[in-house]
Amino acid sequence: MGTEDTNALATPLTLACGQVLPNRVMKAALSEGLATDTHAPDVRLERLYTQWGAGGYGLIVTGNVMVDRRHLGEPGNVAVDDDRDLDALTRWAKSTHDGGAPIWMQLNHPGRQANPLATGTKPVGPSALAPGIPGIPAPRALEESEIHDIIDRFAVTAAVAETAGFDGVQIHGAHGYLVSQFLSPRSNRREDSWGGDLDGRIRFAVEVVRAVRAAVSPGFAVGIKLNSADFQHGGFSEQDSRTTVERLADESIDLIEISGGSYESPAMTGRPVTVGDSTRSREAYFLDYARTVRAAAGAVPLAVTGGFRTRSVMNLAVASGDCDIVGLGRPTALTTKAAGALIDENTTRLDSPTITLGLPKRIAALKQLEGALDLQWHTDQLHRIGAGETPDRNRSAWRTAATMIERNGIGAFRSRRAISNRRYSPAERKFQRERIIGKYLANPVVRGLAALGFRVALMTDIETIGRKTGRVRSVPVSASFDADGAWIISQHGTRSGWGANICDNPNIKIRVGTRWRSGTAVFVHSDDVSARVRTFSTNKVFTPIIAAAFRTLQSNPVSVRVNFTDHQP
Numbered sequence: 001m002g003t004e005d006t007n008a009l010a011t012p013l014t015l016a017c018g019q020v021l022p023n024r025v026m027k028a029a030l031s032e033g034l035a036t037d038t039h040a041p042d043v044r045l046e047r048l049y050t051q052w053g054a055g056g057y058g059l060i061v062t063g064n065v066m067v068d069r070r071h072l073g074e075p076g077n078v079a080v081d082d083d084r085d086l087d088a089l090t091r092w093a094k095s096t097h098d099g100g101a102p103i104w105m106q107l108n109h110p111g112r113q114a115n116p117l118a119t120g121t122k123p124v125g126p127s128a129l130a131p132g133i134p135g136i137p138a139p140r141a142l143e144e145s146e147i148h149d150i151i152d153r154f155a156v157t158a159a160v161a162e163t164a165g166f167d168g169v170q171i172h173g174a175h176g177y178l179v180s181q182f183l184s185p186r187s188n189r190r191e192d193s194w195g196g197d198l199d200g201r202i203r204f205a206v207e208v209v210r211a212v213r214a215a216v217s218p219g220f221a222v223g224i225k226l227n228s229a230d231f232q233h234g235g236f237s238e239q240d241s242r243t244t245v246e247r248l249a250d251e252s253i254d255l256i257e258i259s260g261g262s263y264e265s266p267a268m269t270g271r272p273v274t275v276g277d278s279t280r281s282r283e284a285y286f287l288d289y290a291r292t293v294r295a296a297a298g299a300v301p302l303a304v305t306g307g308f309r310t311r312s313v314m315n316l317a318v319a320s321g322d323c324d325i326v327g328l329g330r331p332t333a334l335t336t337k338a339a340g341a342l343i344d345e346n347t348t349r350l351d352s353p354t355i356t357l358g359l360p361k362r363i364a365a366l367k368q369l370e371g372a373l374d375l376q377w378h379t380d381q382l383h384r385i386g387a388g389e390t391p392d393r394n395r396s397a398w399r400t401a402a403t404m405i406e407r408n409g410i411g412a413f414r415s416r417r418a419i420s421n422r423r424y425s426p427a428e429r430k431f432q433r434e435r436i437i438g439k440y441l442a443n444p445v446v447r448g449l450a451a452l453g454f455r456v457a458l459m460t461d462i463e464t465i466g467r468k469t470g471r472v473r474s475v476p477v478s479a480s481f482d483a484d485g486a487w488i489i490s491q492h493g494t495r496s497g498w499g500a501n502i503c504d505n506p507n508i509k510i511r512v513g514t515r516w517r518s519g520t521a522v523f524v525h526s527d528d529v530s531a532r533v534r535t536f537s538t539n540k541v542f543t544p545i546i547a548a549a550f551r552t553l554q555s556n557p558v559s560v561r562v563n564f565t566d567h568q569p
Contacts, residue, residue: 008319015254023058025339028305028327031063033076040085044386046095053099056340064108067153073110075118089164104168105161111178112139126188155215168221184236223255228289246296257303333381463509464501485563493558518566527559
C-alpha cells in the first residue's frame, strides 16, 4: 500500500512535553474578534469553540490573544495580562474540551502592527520604522526595559492560560507581529544586543520562549509559529528562518508551525507569492520549505498551514514526513467539523472561496484591500457561528468590506476611558460608522480606481475650504453632470466634513474629467435622494456598488446641487 493510500491524518502524535495529540489535523489560529468591550472572552467564543471542539481536530489553536491590552491588533481581541478574566477563560477552554479536543492559546503582541485607533496608544516596535500598511503610523522604538516587560507579559499570559485549563500556548512569531518584527532586518534596525546580525535579532524570540517555558509546568505544551519568509526585499529570508528553527529547536519547543508573509505581503492572506509545479506545491504553498527545514527542526514536530484543501494531499504530506501536522484555517470557518470529515473519509476536498470585490489589482493598495477583505469575510463567518447562526457562503464581498471598516473603526476614536465611561447614542454610533466607512473604504477605493486611470462621470473630486483651517480640502464624490452644473450626494447630510464646509462657504471647485471648474453648492433637502442616485449611473458594475454603499451606510443622505460659475464652453 502506497503512502497516498494511508490515513496518516488519523495517527496520534506524542509531543516532547508528554502531551498526545489524537490526530494530525490542527485547527490553525484565526483571529475571531469576539472579545467583550473589556477584551475578555465573550460567550460567542464559547459557542464557536463548542463547534470546533466537536470537529474531530487533533489540536485547536485560538486566535491571537494579546499579552498587553494597551496594544491590540484589532478592537475585538482578547487580552490577557492578568487573571481578572479567569472564569471566562476557563469556560472558553472547557467549551473546547467538552468536544474532546486539546486547545492551545496563541500569544501575541502586535508591535508596530497595532491598531492605534483601537487603543489610542502609539504602536511600538524594535525600531521606529513604519510598516507598509495604509493608515498605520511609524511606531516608537522600544526601550530596553520595555522589551523585558513584554517578555514577562508573554510568561504571565501563559501561566494564566494554564490555570484556566488550556493545554498549551503558541507564541505568534509570524505575519509581521512583534516577534517577527525583531527577527526581520527590514523592521529591526537596532544596534544593541536585540538587533544587528541574526543572532541579535533571534534573541527576543529565544527569551520569550525561555520565559514562557519557565512559567508553566513541564506537561504544558509550548509551540511557536514562524514565517518561512516574509516575502519582502531585505526582509526575513528562508535561510534566516532555517537558522531560527535550528536555534529554537534547542529551547524545549513542542511544535513549530510554518506559515509565511505579513499584512504587507500577500502570502498570509491566501494569495501566495509563487506557485510550484507540483500539485502539492500549488495547494500547500509552504510545504516545499518545510521539507528543507526538517533537519534543522530535529525531533521537534512541524505543522504547515496555508493552502491545504484536499485529503489526498494532506495525507501524503504527513505520510511522506514532509510535515507532522496539517494546519487548516479558512476552511474551518465554513466547515467547523472539517477534521472529522477528512479523517472519516467522508470529505475529499474542503471549500474555501477566494473573496474579491472584482476591482483591478494593478496597484498595491487594492491588493492589500483584497487580501484583508478575504480574511474579514471568513471572520464574518466566525461571528455568525458565535451568534448561533450558520455560515453564509453567499455573503456579499461588499457587505464584508463595510463590516471590516465598522469592526476596526467603531470606537476607534475613543480612548479607553471613554469606552468605559461614556455611552454613545445610537445616532452617534451610526454617524461614526458612516464616517469611518467613507474615510477608510469608499474614499480609498475611489482614489485607487482613479489612480488606475478610470475617468468617468460617476467618480470625481470636489474642493471645499475648511471652515476651521481655511485650507483647501479635496474629497472624492459621485456626481451626475449636466450643462449647468452637477448633482452630488452628501451621504451624511450637513454633518459631513465637506458638507459643513459648503454650509459655511458654498464656493467650491469640482473636477470635470481632467478640468477643474468653479461653482456654488447648495443643499436641496426637498430632492428625492433615492431617485437622484438612480440617475448617477446605469453601468452594470458601478450601479450595484452605489446601491450597496447606501444600504450599508444606512445614512441620511442629502442631495447637493452644484451650479457652475465660471461659464466655460
